Amino acid sequence: MKKPDWIGSRRYIDKPFWVLFIILIVVAIIALFSAGSTLAYESEGSALSPILKQIFFIALGVGLAYVVQLLPTWMVQLGGYIIWGLSFLCLLIMLVPHNPFVVTINGAGRWFNLFGIQFQPSESAKLGLIIVVAHQLSRINTEEDVKKRFLWTLGLTVATCFPIMTGNLSTAVLLAGIVFLMWFLARIPWQYLTITAGAAIVLALLFYFVVEFAFVRPHRDLPHPFDRAITQVGRIDDLISERQQSAEEFELTDDNRQRSIAKVAIWRGGKTPFGVLPGNSRERDILPLAYADYIFAIIVEETGVLGAIGLIILYLAILFRACYASSKYEDYVSMLMTMGLALMIACQAFVSMAVAVGIGPVTGQPLPMISKGGTSAIITSLYFGIMMCVAREQNQNRDCVDTSARESRAEVPDVTDLVSNS
Numbered sequence: 001m002k003k004p005d006w007i008g009s010r011r012y013i014d015k016p017f018w019v020l021f022i023i024l025i026v027v028a029i030i031a032l033f034s035a036g037s038t039l040a041y042e043s044e045g046s047a048l049s050p051i052l053k054q055i056f057f058i059a060l061g062v063g064l065a066y067v068v069q070l071l072p073t074w075m076v077q078l079g080g081y082i083i084w085g086l087s088f089l090c091l092l093i094m095l096v097p098h099n100p101f102v103v104t105i106n107g108a109g110r111w112f113n114l115f116g117i118q119f120q121p122s123e124s125a126k127l128g129l130i131i132v133v134a135h136q137l138s139r140i141n142t143e144e145d146v147k148k149r150f151l152w153t154l155g156l157t158v159a160t161c162f163p164i165m166t167g168n169l170s171t172a173v174l175l176a177g178i179v180f181l182m183w184f185l186a187r188i189p190w191q192y193l194t195i196t197a198g199a200a201i202v203l204a205l206l207f208y209f210v211v212e213f214a215f216v217r218p219h220r221d222l223p224h225p226f227d228r229a230i231t232q233v234g235r236i237d238d239l240i241s242e243r244q245q246s247a248e249e250f251e252l253t254d255d256n257r258q259r260s261i262a263k264v265a266i267w268r269g270g271k272t273p274f275g276v277l278p279g280n281s282r283e284r285d286i287l288p289l290a291y292a293d294y295i296f297a298i299i300v301e302e303t304g305v306l307g308a309i310g311l312i313i314l315y316l317a318i319l320f321r322a323c324y325a326s327s328k329y330e331d332y333v334s335m336l337m338t339m340g341l342a343l344m345i346a347c348q349a350f351v352s353m354a355v356a357v358g359i360g361p362v363t364g365q366p367l368p369m370i371s372k373g374g375t376s377a378i379i380t381s382l383y384f385g386i387m388m389c390v391a392r393e394q395n396q397n398r399d400c401v402d403t404s405a406r407e408s409r410a411e412v413p414d415v416t417d418l419v420s421n422s
Contacts, residue, residue: 262294296311
């Protein structure tokens with residue numbers, strides 16, 4: 001059966017991206033088995049149940065990544081607009097109070113239930129917005145286009161981040177930060193960047209002080225869908241108060257339990273360069289949802305400083321591979337898409353690690369591909385699939401150009417032959 005013309009050749013598959021992707025998957029599976037605990041058994045009925053579910057989502061993500069890498073980039077760009085539109089619609093629906101489509105887990109209503117399938121629209125919205133912004137910025141051809149495309153992408157970003165921040169402020173801030181970096185890569189004038197950054201800082205401070213003094217301290221409730229803001233500001237207050245407390249004043253509570261146990265796990269792992277070795281974690285049986293947001297703490301406990309450094313290097317390698325590959329791309333939208341997706345993977349990983357070691361407030365950001373979460377695993381796999389799609393198409397285009405150049409040179413007659421014949 002003949003392959004359709006729009007499907008790319010497997011000859012040009014980007015092997016370095018696949019190597020990094022496979023290494024990340026292997027680390028994820030090992031970490032999930034290490035983080036399996038008695039708490040997982042109590043919540044799921046089996047310690048292996050959440051692990052096997054996650055392996056299923058990872059396998060599904062790998063299959064999707066393989067298919068996506070063979071598609072032409074114009075299909076990826078079109079799909080980005082569709083994904084963004086559907087995700088944005090779901091995010092708007094989730095703002096409606098008493099919505100039967102919203103599933104609340106651990107106090108956060110981030111999950112959309114559609115015919116029994118639960119997913120996080122914010123995760124797919126991140127993917128869609130990065131593709132849409134990359135396409136819009138690539139259409140800058142003149143000075144007049146700069147302001148137009150900047151305002152377009154700014155509007156899309158604000159419209160997307162606003163419904164996300166009502167349930168997941170850290171995701172909204174992270175997504176806005178990635179778009180800001182994409183503006184920088186697209187060489188948007190520094191005046192626009194400065195004004196936007198300044199306005200964002202002012203609004204963030206205003207948000208904090210209004211919620212803190214008008215609602216948190218007077219113990220007043222906010223109406224839906226803004227009620228999550230009290231929890232978000234409270235986490236910042238908890239982080240500040242913990243740093244001001246002495247060891248004698250510290251008290252373990254439900255609010256600081258995850259952070260405190262994660263610090264103990266990191267302390268145990270830091271005793272030796274190799275940690276307590278895989279499978280010997282003690283805190284996984286105490287840390288709530290050890291295989292989710294705080295899985296990095298278990299990794300550090302079991303593999304020590306060397307394991308932590310190795311994981312950081314792995315995420316940096318993904319970012320550096322994207323930088324190296326995109327530097328050779330002739331297609332501007334391909335460069336922006338690749339860099340936007342790679343920056344999202346790396347920045348989200350570093351935010352998750354920072355929270356686990358106690359540098360920042362609790363955010364709920366998963367460690368890409370490693371933390372348990374079906375939506376996160378599939379979307380991260382699509383990140384890789386799209387980056388590999390772009391790399392494959394660029395490799396294929398370069399080979400076609402080189403082949404055409406060789407054929408053109410072969411058609412030019414040799415001067416010595418002309419002279420001898422004459």
